[in-house]
Amino acid sequence: DQQVKQNSPSLSVQEGRISILNCDYTNSMFDYFLWYKKYPAEGPTFLISISSIKDKNEDGRFTVFLNKSAKHLSLHIVPSQPGDSAVYFCAASETGGGADGLTFGKGTHLIIQP
Amino acid sequence: DSGVTQTPKHLITATGQRVTLRCSPRSGDLSVYWYQQSLDQGLQFLIQYYNGEERAKGNILERFSAQQFPDLHSELNLSSLELGDSALYFCASSARTGGLVEQYFGPGTRLTVT
Numbered sequence: 001d002q003q004v005k006q007n008s009p010s011l012s013v014q015e016g017r018i019s020i021l022n023c024d025y026t027n028s029m030f031d032y033f034l035w036y037k038k039y040p041a042e043g044p045t046f047l048i049s050i051s052s053i054k055d056k057n058e059d060g061r062f063t064v065f066l067n068k069s070a071k072h073l074s075l076h077i078v079p080s081q082p083g084d085s086a087v088y089f090c091a092a093s094e095t096g097g098g099a100d101g102l103t104f105g106k107g108t109h110l111i112i113q114p
Numbered sequence: 115d116s117g118v119t120q121t122p123k124h125l126i127t128a129t130g131q132r133v134t135l136r137c138s139p140r141s142g143d144l145s146v147y148w149y150q151q152s153l154d155q156g157l158q159f160l161i162q163y164y165n166g167e168e169r170a171k172g173n174i175l176e177r178f179s180a181q182q183f184p185d186l187h188s189e190l191n192l193s194s195l196e197l198g199d200s201a202l203y204f205c206a207s208s209a210r211t212g213g214l215v216e217q218y219f220g221p222g223t224r225l226t227v228t
Contacts, residue, residue: 043204104156104159
């Protein structure tokens with residue numbers, strides 16, 4: 001039973017436009033959400049996070065939105081750049097990730113086209 | 115470079131064999147996490163150690179075990195290997211255990227069981 005779902009295996013966006021990656025979860029005990037970015041042959045790299053007491057967190061070109069009632073979060077990248085082409089994983093935790101492992105979605109492959 | 119190192123990078127072995135994967139966390143990080151990434155399952159949390167003691171367990175098989183040593187490096191032991199154990203194995207580390215904690219991932223060990 002997948003508790004974190006990323007329903008789009010891939011997404012193609014033109015350079016300079018907005019990329020929106022979506023994530024849904026089923027476990028209402030999740031209180032912390034993180035986005036990781038992964039290039040081929042490398043480990044996942046932390047991008048941005050949000051706790052359930054917030055509905056938005058922004059860091060430069062990256063913004064994460066959390067809709068707790070819908071159990072949905074999204075990552076917005078504006079403007080999209082060629083270096084953003086990677087696989088993006090949504091992850092969730094009940095404790096913040098420090099006292100348990102993260103539950104990951106299967107990832108969305110973002111392709112930024114020139 | 116996350117500061118987390120994993121050896122070996124690649125490992126090819128036969129069914130029924132036993133292997134050991136090694137992880138050195140970032141300097142000062144007390145927590146180590148192990149994850150398995152297979153093609154169909156995505157990234158799955160296996161086990162967490164904190165300062166030498168097991169802290170949390172995920173979907174880890176009984177054929178798999180781990181430990182964290184006094185110098186904080188960790189080893190993941192996989193025995194009676196099956197074809198389905200072929201996967202990327204990631205180690206991550208973090209400094210704290212409370213609140214929202216960013217986990218830093220190593221580059222992974224690719225295990226191929228033939």
